[in-house]
Amino acid sequence: MKAMVVYSTKTGNTKKVAEAILKVMPAETSIYSVENAPSPEEYAFIALGYWVDRGGPDASAKEYMTKIAGKKVCLFGTLGAYPDSDYAQKAMTNARVAIETKNEVVGEFICQGKIDPRLIDKFKSLPPEHPHAMTPERIKRHQEAAKHPNEEDFVAAQTYFRQVVARLYD
Numbered sequence: 001m002k003a004m005v006v007y008s009t010k011t012g013n014t015k016k017v018a019e020a021i022l023k024v025m026p027a028e029t030s031i032y033s034v035e036n037a038p039s040p041e042e043y044a045f046i047a048l049g050y051w052v053d054r055g056g057p058d059a060s061a062k063e064y065m066t067k068i069a070g071k072k073v074c075l076f077g078t079l080g081a082y083p084d085s086d087y088a089q090k091a092m093t094n095a096r097v098a099i100e101t102k103n104e105v106v107g108e109f110i111c112q113g114k115i116d117p118r119l120i121d122k123f124k125s126l127p128p129e130h131p132h133a134m135t136p137e138r139i140k141r142h143q144e145a146a147k148h149p150n151e152e153d154f155v156a157a158q159t160y161f162r163q164v165v166a167r168l169y170d
């Protein structure tokens with residue numbers, strides 16, 4: 001079963017997770033950024049990475065998803081929010097529903113990723129009544145995100161994908 005890893009990234013976090021995942025994919029698996037990814041046609045298994053934008057997969061990942069049909073897909077993502085939050089669960093659901101009607105989703109993984117400092121600067125300039133204005137809770141979350149993805153996330157992604165691959169290729 002021919003496999004590839006395709007990732008969408010704006011600031012590099014999802015690319016790092018994709019490269020960690022590649023190490024536990026079957027031999028000869030290729031890796032592409034979404035901009036350079038080939039047609040999914042000849043691949044049976046696709047590990048597809050997105051970054052979370054406005055609560056769901058980013059536009060480039062979403063666009064590529066529309067090209068995929070009849071495949072086994074394992075999703076992975078990075079986001080600024082906490083990965084064990086309801087928010088993260090919803091983001092994963094949004095990614096899944098974007099692809100599951102035409103494909104078999106064989107797994108999904110998410111971890112935190114540092115937020116572009118330019119976006120944080122924007123938040124800082126918002127008036128306090130704005131829903132994205134800085135609060136102590138938000139600052140804490142951004143500080144935690146700034147530590148990710150880290151070695152632990154890479155190992156978690158690899159552990160997750162290893163068992164997906166074992167299930168598919170046994």
Ligand SMILES: Cc1cc2nc3c(=O)[nH]c(=O)nc-3n(C[C@H](O)[C@H](O)[C@H](O)COP(=O)(O)O)c2cc1C
Pocket residue numbers: 008009010011012013014015050051052053054055056078079080081112113114115116119
């Ligand atoms: C323009 C923009 C919008 C974002 N929107 C969200 C969001 O809605 N929810 C969230 O949890 N994180 C959000 N983030 C944080 C990113 O999802 C997170 O930093 C991710 O790891 C970026 O991945 P990348 O480095 O592969 O581009 C946003 C970041 C940017 C730059």
